[in-house]
Amino acid sequence: MTPLTYFRAADRADALARIESGARLLGGGTNLVDLLRQNVEQASELVDVSRLGGAISETDSGGLLIDASVRNAALAADPRVRRHYPVLARALLAGASAQIRNMATVGGNILQRTRCPYFYDVDGARCNKRQPGAGCDALDGFNRYHAILGASDQCVATHPSDMCVALAMLDAVVHLAGPGGDRSVPLTDFHVLPDATPDVETVLKPGELITAVELPPPSAATTNADYRKVRDRSSYAFALISVAGGLALADGRVTQVRIALGGLAARPWRATRAEAALVGAAPTPDACLAAIREELAGARPLSGNGFKIDLVERTTVAVLTALAGAHP
C-alpha cells in the first residue's frame, strides 16, 4: 500500500473539495482497503464519507431515500425495507459476512469492484481493467465466476454486488453530487458494460460522489418478491448467479413482473426482455423458461461458465413460479 493521508469529511462540500483535489472516497473500506493493500489501486489521500448523513427517510411519493453512508447491516434491518422491499433486505443479507455488512456502506457497495482473480494479481496477471491494453488473462483462464452477458473481448468481469441486483429490480435511482451540480441516474444505467474501456465501470464523473439511493414507492411486484443467490458455499461467497424477482397477478395472468440477475455481467442485469415476454402470460414454468431464454439469447459463455445459462434459467423459473404460487 502506498503511504496515504486519511481525512474525515466534515460535510459534503468538504468531501467534494477533497475529491476535486484527487482524494479517493472511503466508505466502509471493505473493498477499497483491500485493493490498496494489494496495490491494485493507489491513493495518496482518502476522504472518509462514511459518517456523512446516514438516514433512511420516506419520500413525498411514498418511496425511501437512503443516504449513501447507510451501512448495509442497518439497511437490511430497517423495518420499512423489510416490510415493503423484502427483496432488498434478503439481497443484503445474502452478501458478505455480518462483520463486513456492519462496515460496508450503500455507496461503497455500488462502487465495489470485480472479484476477478486476475484483476487482483497485480504482479502476475494481465488485466485490461487494471492496466488498459495489457490483455485479459481471464478470457482463457479461470472464468467460472465471469460474465456471460454484455462482456467484451477486453473484459469478462462481473459486478459482485448482491444489493445492486435488488436495487436494479426495484428501479432504484442513484443521486449524485459533483462540481457540475446534483443529478440522478437510474441504477440500471449507473454501471457500464466494458466494451473497449473496461477501466470505466460507472457513469460517475470525476469529482462526483454518490449521496443517496432512492427507492420508488412499493408496488405489488416489489412486495411479492424474492432474492435467490446461488453460490459455492452456504455463506461468504460471491454469487455464481443470483435472481431478484417480483410478480403481480390478476386472474392468473402476470400484470407486473420484475427480474434482475446477478453474476452475469459487469452490471446488475435487468431482464427487460424476459419481463416483456411474461406480462399478460400465465406464469407457468414453461412460460417463465421461455421468457428467461429470450433474455439469454445473446449469452456468450466462456470456457468455464457455460453452466451459468442452465443455472440462471432454472433459478429464475423456480423464483418466479414460487412467487406465482405465493401470490395472494
Place this chain on the structure above:
Amino acid sequence: MSKLQNVIVGGVRAVIGHVPASWLPGGTPDPLIDKRVSLGEQQSRIDGPDKVRGKARFAAEVPMEKLLYAAFVHSTIARGRIADIDVSAAEAAPGVALVMTYRNAPKMSVPPPIGMTNLKAAGNHTLPIMQDAEIRWNGQVVAVVLADTREQADHAATLIRVRYDAAPARTRFGEGKASAYTPESILVERNRLEKGDASKKLAQAAFKIDAVYTTPWENHNPIEPHAATIVWRDGRLIVHDATQMIHGTAGSLAKIFGLKPDDVELSSPYVGGGFGAKGLWDHQILGAAAAKLANRPVRVALSRASMHRLIGGRTQTEQRVALAADADGKLKALLHHGYGVKPLHSISDEGFTLTGRSLYASESFDIVQHYVDLDLLANSFMRAPGEAPGTFAIECAMDELAHALGMDPIELRRRNVATCDPVSGAPHSQSAIMKAYDLGAARIGWDRRIAQPGMRREGEWLIGMGCATGTFPFMRMPGTSVRITIDADGIAHVASAAHEMGMGTATVQRQHAADRLGLPLDRVTVTIGDSSLPFASFAGGSSQTASLAAAISAATGKLVTDLLRLAGNDTPLAGLKPSEVEFADGGLRSVEDPARQESLVSILRRSGRGEVSVIGESGAPLEIMKYAMHSTSANFCELRVSAVTGEIRVDRLVGAFDCGRILNAKTATSQFKGGMIMGLGMALTEETLLDERTGRIMSTSLADYHVPVHLDVPDIDVLWTDIPDPRTPLGARGIGEIGTTGVAAAIANAVFNATGKRVRDLPLTLDRLI
C-alpha cells in the same frame, strides 16, 4: 524412495515377523489400558484459558527491541532466470533497512530433507534458497524487504522491479503424465504391488467397476498464517516459530547456516493449526538470513497470498480404481493406479494408493502410482496425506460396486473386510471396523436409507445417505524423549520438545503422566514447545501422542529404579525389585502387599535430594513391522441436493472411529470433528486454482479458496469403539488425521443416493450436479 529402502524394510519385516510378540514394544499390554483414573475423562485443554484471554503468545507476537518486519517479493514466472532486479527505489523508501536478493544473500546450504533417517531435518524441498538467479516455481521469493513497520516493508516491496528471462516451464498435469516417473517406494512401502492375477480376474468377473476419480490441488489455510520472530545473538540463532517440527526445524537451520546444532534455539509453544504445513519452509530461512545481514531481529508473518505461494499444498490426483467381485460381493481383484504431482525437488509423498492395500481381502491386487514432475512449489503434507484422496477413490468405487451388485454398501464391506493385512498376512494389532459401522449406522438411522437413488424428496430437495470407510496407519516415532523430574514436594514435571497445535498435547500427556505416576492431575506439570527440552520428533503422521506416551512410559520405568535406589534399605520398600512395585497415591508401593509403601516426598527427603530426574525415550517402532496397525472409521452422511441449483447441503455427518482407546473424550471429539470438517471442505468446496498456463496459483485468499463456513458444517456426531489396542502405549492409536479420511467419499456416495448422479471429481460444486 529407493530400491535399497525396499530391501531394508522388507528384510526387517521378515525378521520381525519371526520374533515373538513378547519381545517387541507392546509385547505386554500396557497396564494403563485398564488402570485409568484421569485418562478417558473429559479434560479441558490446559492452554485454553490463556488462548481465550489472548495471553498465549504466538510466534508473530513475540516482542523485540529494534524489530524489523519482512515483506517478500514473489516471482511471476515458473521457470527461468532473473535478468535484472532493481531494488534502488525500495532501498530508498521510508523505513527500509535492507533489501535482500540473491546478490547479497548470505551463503546457505540446501535444506536437509525431512525423512525417517534424520529426525533433525525438516526440509520440504531440496532447492537452493536465494543463492542464484534461477527461478524454479511461480511464487518463489526473489527479494526480501526489511523495514521498521510492516506497512513500510509491504510498500517498499511494490517498488522492486524484476525483469526475467523466462524459460519454457512444465506446469500442465495432463501433458506431464506422459513422462511421469514411478518411484520405487512410497513412504516406507514398496510402490508397485502385484498379487494374484488382477487383470485376468477383472476380465472374467461377474461384476466390476472401472472408473477414474480426480481430486484437486488443495492449499493449507490454518487460522494462524506461518510466522517467525528471529534474532541472532552472539553467533547463535534464536527463532520464535510456529512449527510442528521443533527439532527438525532447528536442526535444519543449523545445517543451512553452518552452525552447531546447539547454536540454534527454537521455541514454538503454540501453533495456530498445523495440519502438516507448519514445518520448515523458505520463510524462516530467508528471515534468518535477512536478520543476519541486517544484524537486527526480524519478524516474518506471511500474508495469505504468500502462504499460497511459499507453503506447499496437497497435489491433485487422478486415480483409476477397478474392482471385480463375484455375485456374493467377494472381491476378486482390486486395481488402483494413479497420478499425482511430485516435483523432483519435493520431499512429501501423497501415497494415495496405500489406502486400498489394507482395507479389503481381495484375491488379487494391482496397485501402483506415478508422479508427474512439474516446475511447481514442493508439496506439503496435508492432514492424512495419501489416505484423504485415496479413500475418496476406493470408497466411491466400493459404493459403485455395491450399487452394481444390488447390495447394501455396508454389507459389501462386511463381506470383504480384511481380517489380517491382505497383502502380507500380518495380523492386526486390533481392528473392529465393522463394529464402528454398526455404531454409526445405528446413530444415523441407516435403515431409513432407500437403496434406489432419487427416491426421497422434500420440495426441491433430493435427500440421500452415504457411507464410506476411513483409514490411517498407526505410527510411533523413535527417539522422542521425555524428562520427568520429581521435586521435593512430590510434584512431577514432564518436559519434552513436543508440539501444541491445538490438539491438547500437554493436556493429554498430563493425564497420562498422572495415571502412570499415581498422582492427581494437579501434581503434574507438562512443559513442551522448546528446543532446549529433550528431543521430540515431529507432530505428524498422527504419531505424537503414541511417541510421547512410549517415552513417558520408559521414563517411568527408569524412575522406579532410581527411586528404589534412593529409598535404600530404610524403607518399607526395601528388597523389592522394580518389577515388584508400582506408583500409587503419590508414592511407590509393593504390588503384592500395598501396605508396603513410601511416598515420593518421603523418599526424596530421606535421600537428601532436592529432586530426581530421568529421561525416557520412545524406542524403534518394531511393532509396526510385525502387525498391521491402522486406525479406521465408518463415515456416514445425510444430505440434500437442490434439484433446481445443484447446491448440496449436508444435514448430518456421523463418524464412528476404531482407534484403540480414547484418552480424552473432549479433545478427541474436537480432533475428529475438525478432521471431518476438513473432509467436508475437500468434498464440497476446496480447490486451489492453479493456472496451468503460468504455474501461478490464482486462489490466494480466503475469498477465493473456499474452506467451509459455519453454515456449511452440519450436526456432527462422533462415536468410538474404545476397544484397546494391546500393542500400543495406553492402548491408543493416532486420531489426528483419520477424521479427514472417508468423509469426501461418504458425501459423494450420499449425493449419488440422493440424485442418481455419480460425480467422480472433487469438489462437488453445483455445476457438476445440474
